[in-house]
Amino acid sequence: MQRRAAGIYVAVFLVIAAGAYSLIGVAQEPTVSVENPDKTLSNQGQKFSVDGRQYNVTSLSDGSAKVAWTNQSATHSAALQNNSTVERGNTTFRLLIPNQSNPNRATLREVQNLTNNTQTVQQGNQTYVVVNGSGGNKSLVPVEQYKRQQFGEPETRTLREGNNFRYQNNSTTIANISKESVTLQWTAPKTTTTSLSDGGRVQLGPNNKTFVAHSEGSKVLLSQNVKAYNEQQAEIRHFQERIAGLWGVSILSFIAAMLLAMLAYMPFKG
Incomplete structure (x- = not known):
């Protein structure tokens, strides 16, 4: 009688395990699809613009890309520290700033080195x-x-705020003099590169518009509909959680069936 009951339970567990396994086999995982993307990047060297800012696709491979834009009049700056040396032609000068809370000038003094x-x-x-x-x-x-x-x-040589100053082949302006340093500013082109990867969020354009990147074959799609993309990703995560649960049911049910079978038909004395 006990073996008959055990056999029934074994059959029930095997049916549950098989049912869960069959559901895993027929389930279709949802995928992310980007309809009407704002930008489609399909080849290296491609150019596109966002709110008037032009980008160039500098690399595109394996579902990722790099895009770059160049600011032709970017502001650069450098700080010359007090008591540091500066090369002017073939002459070395030392920068000397008065020990004042708000100095209005600095001095470049020629460095005269003794022979060895x-x-x-x-x-x-x-x-x-x-x-x-x-x-x-x-x-x-x-x-x-x-x-x-x-x-x-x-x-x-005397330096004052607003004076021109040649620095590293750039024509700069002395923007500020403090007791610690002399700050130089100049304008020159500056290239900014942004990396795009599948599912990554990036901000592009002068207004920092947010895009989500999605790889589709050899292309990278850019969409501002981040909410819809997130919802599709949430569906995929939910599906994967359910599949993991079905695997758990199938495996545990099969193990339970095997244990019941071994215990029920184990030989005993007496």
Whole structure:
């Protein structure tokens, strides 16, 4: 009697396992489809515009793309730190800013370097150059005095806000002078590259419009209907959760059937 009941339960569990497995086999997973995309990127070198800003497709492969746009008059800036050196032609200058809370100027002072065979000594806070005199006598000359004797007065240049300044082959303007640095600004082209990947969100155009990217074969589709895309992705996740549940039912039911069968028909003594 017990074996007969066990057989019934085994059959029930096997039917449940088979039913769940059959549902897995016939279920069709939903897919994402983008209807009427705003932009279709189909080849490298393709150009398209968003609110007047022109983009160029610089790469397109494996369902991803890179697009770039160039701002022809982008603002660039650089900061020259106080006491740093600046090359002007073949001359090295040191940037000196007055120790004030709001300085209105800075100075470029020529750097005069001693030769390698020049002997110096330090006495207190002063550096001296050892100068060989007639008869083997030696004298100590303050280093700044020695430099003026050898090279003359160092060249100096005054910098003020609004002045033009040549920097790294760019014609710049001195935008600000603080006690820490001198800020330079200039305009030059600047290229910005944006990467697009399947399901990724990007902002394009001067108004930062949001697009969702979707790969379709060798193409990348751009759509502003992010809500519809998210809803389709949610349907796919829900489907996958249900399929995972069916797999769980099928596997557990089969295991339960096997355990019942083994326990019911296990030989016993007595």
